[in-house]
Amino acid sequence: xxxxxxxxxxxxxxxxxxxxxxxxxxxxxxxxxxxxxxxxxxxxxxxxxxxxxxxxxxxxxxxxxxxxxxxxxxxxxxxxxxxxxxxxxxxxxxxxxxxxxxxxxxxxxxxxxxxxxxxxxxxxxxxxxxxxxxxxxxxxxxxxxxxxxxxxxxxxxxxxxxxxxxxxxxxxxxxxxxxxxxxxxxxxxxxxxxxxxxxxxxxxxxxxxxxxxxxxxxxxxxxxxxxxxxxxxxxxxxxxxxxxxxxxxxxxxxxxxxxxxxxxxxxxxxxxxxxxxxxxxxxxxxxxxxxxxxxxxxxxxxxxxxxxxxxxxxxxx
Amino acid sequence: xxxxxxxxxxxxxxxxxxxxxxxxxxxxxxxxxxxxxxxxxxxxxxxxxxxxxxxxxxxxxxxxxxxxxxxxxxxxxxxxxxxxxxxxxxxxxxxxxxxxxxxxxxxxxxxxxxxxxxxxxxxxxxxxxxxxxxxxxxxxxxxxxxxxxxxxxxxxxxxxxxxxxxxxxxxxxxxxxxxxxxxxxxxxxxxxxxxxxxxxxxxxxxxxxxxxxxxxxxxxxxxxxxxxxxxxxxxxxxxxxxxxxxxxxxxxxxxxxxxxxxxxxxxxxxxxxxxxxxxxxxxxxxxxxxxxxxxxxxxxxxxxxxxxxxxxxxxxx
Numbered sequence: 001x002x003x004x005x006x007x008x009x010x011x012x013x014x015x016x017x018x019x020x021x022x023x024x025x026x027x028x029x030x031x032x033x034x035x036x037x038x039x040x041x042x043x044x045x046x047x048x049x050x051x052x053x054x055x056x057x058x059x060x061x062x063x064x065x066x067x068x069x070x071x072x073x074x075x076x077x078x079x080x081x082x083x084x085x086x087x088x089x090x091x092x093x094x095x096x097x098x099x100x101x102x103x104x105x106x107x108x109x110x111x112x113x114x115x116x117x118x119x120x121x122x123x124x125x126x127x128x129x130x131x132x133x134x135x136x137x138x139x140x141x142x143x144x145x146x147x148x149x150x151x152x153x154x155x156x157x158x159x160x161x162x163x164x165x166x167x168x169x170x171x172x173x174x175x176x177x178x179x180x181x182x183x184x185x186x187x188x189x190x191x192x193x194x195x196x197x198x199x200x201x202x203x204x205x206x207x208x209x210x211x212x213x214x215x216x217x218x219x220x221x222x223x224x225x226x227x228x229x230x231x232x233x234x235x236x237x238x239x240x241x242x243x244x245x246x247x248x249x250x251x252x253x254x255x256x257x258x259x260x261x262x263x264x265x266x267x268x269x270x271x272x273x274x275x276x277x278x279x280x281x282x283x284x285x286x287x288x289x290x291x292x293x294x295x296x297x298x299x300x301x302x303x304x305x306x307x308x309x310x311x312x313x314x315x316x317x
Numbered sequence: 318x319x320x321x322x323x324x325x326x327x328x329x330x331x332x333x334x335x336x337x338x339x340x341x342x343x344x345x346x347x348x349x350x351x352x353x354x355x356x357x358x359x360x361x362x363x364x365x366x367x368x369x370x371x372x373x374x375x376x377x378x379x380x381x382x383x384x385x386x387x388x389x390x391x392x393x394x395x396x397x398x399x400x401x402x403x404x405x406x407x408x409x410x411x412x413x414x415x416x417x418x419x420x421x422x423x424x425x426x427x428x429x430x431x432x433x434x435x436x437x438x439x440x441x442x443x444x445x446x447x448x449x450x451x452x453x454x455x456x457x458x459x460x461x462x463x464x465x466x467x468x469x470x471x472x473x474x475x476x477x478x479x480x481x482x483x484x485x486x487x488x489x490x491x492x493x494x495x496x497x498x499x500x501x502x503x504x505x506x507x508x509x510x511x512x513x514x515x516x517x518x519x520x521x522x523x524x525x526x527x528x529x530x531x532x533x534x535x536x537x538x539x540x541x542x543x544x545x546x547x548x549x550x551x552x553x554x555x556x557x558x559x560x561x562x563x564x565x566x567x568x569x570x571x572x573x574x575x576x577x578x579x580x581x582x583x584x585x586x587x588x589x590x591x592x593x594x595x596x597x598x599x600x601x602x603x604x605x606x607x608x609x610x611x612x613x614x615x616x617x618x619x620x621x622x623x624x625x626x627x628x629x630x631x632x633x634x
Contacts, residue, residue, distance in 0.1 A: 003421065003446075004414035011444055014418065015410075018425040023438045026405070035441030037405055039459075040357035048409045048443045048455060055411075055447055088343070088354055092365045092409075092453050093332075094372075097321035101331065104320065108335040121340045124352030126365045127328055129320075130372055132448070136409050138365060138455035142356075 028146060031229070033078040033213060036146050045141040047078040053132040061174045064103045066193040067135070068110025074216070075139040076118045077197035077269040081214040082148070083206035084141035086199075089115070089122040091137050094130035107135065118199055143206060147273075151211040152230035156274040158290035159209075159283055161198045163244040164219045164268045165261030166191035173250070184246040195269040201286070205273055208282050212273035218264045220309050222272055224298050230274075233295030236309070238302040242287045263309065345463060348546070350395040350530060353463050362458040364395040370449040378491045381420050383510040384452070385427025391533070392456040393435045394514035394586040398531040399465070400523035401458035403516075406432070406439040408454050411447035424452065435516055460523060464590075468528035469547035473591040475607035476526075476600055478515045480561040481536045481585045482578030483508035490567070501563040512586040518603070522590055525599050529590035535581045537626050539589055541615050547591075550612030553626070555619040559604045580626065 003011055016030035027043060028036040034045040051057055051071045062070070076086045091111070095104060115121055120139075170192030173185050181189065197214075198205075205212055211230055213222045227234045243258045251258045274292055275283065290301075298309045320328055333347035344360060345353040351362040368374055368388045379387070393403045408428070412421060432438055437456075487509030490502050498506065514531075522529055528547055530539045544551045560575045568575045591609055592600065607618075615626045 001418045002414065003412050003416050003418055006418055008444060011418070011421075012442075015421070015425060015442065015444070018422065019429055019432070019439050021438045021440055023404070023440070026438065026440050029440045030442065035405075035407065037440065039361060040359045042357045044356060044361075046405065046407045046441055046455070046457070048407055048453075050409055050411060050443065050445055050451075050453070052411060052445065052447050052451075055445060087340070088352070088363065090352065090363045090365055090455060092367055092455075094367060094369060094451075095320050097319065099320045101318045101320055101323055101328070104328075104332070105335065108332060112336055115336070121338045121343065122336050123338055123340070123343050123346045123354065124363055125329075125332065125347065126367065127325060127332070128367055128369065128372065130369050130449070130451075134367075134369075134411075134447075134451065136365075136367070136453045138363070138407060138409070140363070140457075 028148065032082065032149050034082040034084065036082070043143050043146055045079050045082050045084040045143060047075055048136060048138040049074045049078065050134065050136040052134050059133070062193045064106035065110035068107040069114045069194055071135045071137050072111050072114035072118065073195050073197045073269060075137045076199060077214040079139055079141035080197055080199055080202040080205070081212050081271060082143065083145050083212070084143035085202065086118050086120040086139055086141045088140045089120060089137055091122050091125040091135065093125060094128045094134040096131060096133070097129050099133065118197065145206055147206060147209050147212045149211055149213050149226050150229035152226050152232050152274040152292050153210055154232060154292055154294045156210050156276055156292040157280055157288050158223065158234060158236065158292065159273050159275060160242065160287045160289050161201055161271040163242050163247065164215055164270055165247050165258065165265035166244060167195060167267040168261055168265030169247055169250045184249045187246050188250060192267065195267065197269055198271045201271065204282055205271060208275050208279040209273040210275060212271055215268045215270045215272050216266055218266045219272065220263045220298060226272070226274065227296065227298055231296065233293045234290055234298045235293060235306070236290040236300050238300055240287065240289045345465065349399065349466050351399040351401065353399070360460050360463055362396050362399050362401040362460060363455070364392055365453060365455040366391045366395065367451065367453040369451050376450070379510045381423035382427035385424040386431045386511055388452045388454050389428050389431035389435065390512050390514045390586060392454045393516060394531040396456060396458035397514055397516055397519040398529050398588060399460065400462050400529070401460035402519065403435050403437040403456055403458045405457045406437060406454055408439050408442040408452065410442060411445045411451040413448055413450065414446050416450065435514065462523055464523060464526050464529045465546070466528055466530050466543050467546035469543050469549050469591040469609050470527055471549060471609055471611045473527050473593055473609040474597055474605050475540065475551060475553070475609065476590050476592060476603045477559065477606050478518055478588040478603050480559050480564065481532055481587055482564050482575065482582035483561060484512060484584040485578055485582030486564055486567045501566045504563050505567060509584065512584065514586050515588045518588065521599055522588060525592050525596040526590040527592060529588055532585045532587045532589050533583055535583045536589065537580045537615060543589070543591065544613065544615055548613065550610045551607055551615045552610060552623070553607040553617050555617055557604065557606045
């Protein structure tokens with residue numbers, strides 16, 4: 001069987017069964033946004049996310065500084081989704097020997113800018129050569145409570161920290177390679193090239209969320225991860241799904257369905273989480289988009305009409 | 318300026334200046350085999366080392382199981398060189414979608430075998446797709462004393478934990494693609510495909526070594542890192558440099574100079590370290606190959622003849 005026949009999630013499922021964990025200090029192993037170990041009573045989070053030229057980015061379509069910002073942000077997003085503060089990064093860099101050093105200097109400038117914004121440090125690294133540019137960041141964070149994917153409970157509300165679908169619209173705009181873009185188009189492009197991890201609400205999420213994930217594969221796909229891990233059913237309220245004015249303008253201009261972008265657009269790096277009703281007031285800056293019920297599966301409710309949402313997340317394979 | 322004009326070590330030097338570390342819990346940043354942070358009074362080591370198809374390995378020349386073993390071992394070697402015990406690994410995997418899953422299953426089998434041997438666990442991972450197979454392992458370890466490259470002092474002896482040059486001879490044998498190999502040739506090939514990190518002497522090195530590095534770039538190159546970091550001069554005693562019987566047989570058969578392999582052959586993953594005379598007895602299973610003096614540079618002493626060793630380490634760019 002080939003890897004592509006398994007798909008990304010099938011591959012992950014198979015691989016995690018191959019490695020046995022025998023260590024009582026490991027609090028969380030495979031299967032969440034971060035792994036977690038207990039070091040001298042401090043919970044430490046581990047994650048990594050790679051940017052490979054031609055797969056995760058096209059060199060001509062993103063500035064090296066934005067690329068550096070991006071690789072830090074996508075990792076910070078995973079740490080924040082588990083209730084953590086990012087602390088120490090370790091960068092594994094592989095570059096073609098023919099590449100201009102100035103390009104890498106700009107990438108590092110972007111990483112440094114992100115480190116300052118997120119109040120973390122990159123403290124070590126490894127370099128080697130390759131045909132394509134590979135930036136693999138390993139990030140550790142700390143927390144005093146691990147917020148898992150698996151904690152959603154019947155009666156919890158489903159919250160979203162901001163708009164989704166913007167990054168996908170931005171990517172499509174970039175791929176059009178137009179000579180000039182309208183203002184709203186440039187904003188959508190920026191949402192794709194320079195996503196911002198939601199560290200600003202990390203503390204509240206750590207304190208009050210029953211489960212959390214970051215939206216990297218798309219709202220429907222990532223919510224399904226929470227539902228599957230928590231063994232519950234999710235109902236999204238269609239009229240509550242937020243559609244940004246920029247995405248509306250995009251969909252009008254290019255005759256697209258906004259719901260397709262909101263539900264299935266990946267790489268927005270918003271936080272998607274569940275909270276008990278008593279904590280709802282803590283999150284008046286977030287969108288309440290649905291509710292958790294007993295059962296399984298993801299559904300969309302429009303007035304009195306409920307239909308199952310097909311799972312169509314973005315797979316990286 | 319292109320990356321290749323800087324070289325691996327020039328690139329590292331430039332890059333480390335671009336990232337500022339502002340965190341009092343960081344004990345060691347860039348420039349050693351591992352970075353080190355203090356988490357609740359526990360010293361934690363971070364390292365990473367990548368295996369990229371076509372750069373670090375040729376798929377046809379190494380079994381997937383040995384490849385899995387190898388990526389763990391080269392990382393453990395870095396942790397051990399800093400006085401640490403390996404604990405938690407995080408694997409970042411990128412594979413071509415067309416690859417057979419069985420290949421990756423074998424790689425994981427090799428990683429699991431290595432984890433059991435080194436008493437550590439791989440506790441998380443990330444997967445994505447790429448044209449070439451990329452295995453990037455991030456490894457954390459713990460220690461109660463960080464053994465730096467920079468601790469060598471005048472009067473210390475230079476010790477080596479085992480033979481060098483074997484891995485390079487093994488790699489050259491593999492590249493000959495012969496139909497069959499003699500027994501000593503197979504042993505050299507194994508030294509290349511399945512190196513063993515010297516975890517067996519890690520505890521002693523942690524307690525007694527004044528400085529340490531693992532031999533990944535070649536004895537001369539890696540010793541130069543110790544000398545430069547410690548701001549001292551190194552004298553190697555030619556008659557003390559160990560040449561394995563297998564390497565002797567190889568050099569005889571293929572008319573090669575053993576010294577070339579011993580001094581400049583990389584990827585043996587032996588430990589190269591310095592100790593004060595009073596601790597010399599602790600290491601009767603290691604080779605005493607030289608001495609540290611005041612000054613700078615690396616020299617080879619043969620009877621009363623001393624000559625400077627040109628620095629010709631293996632650069633990965």
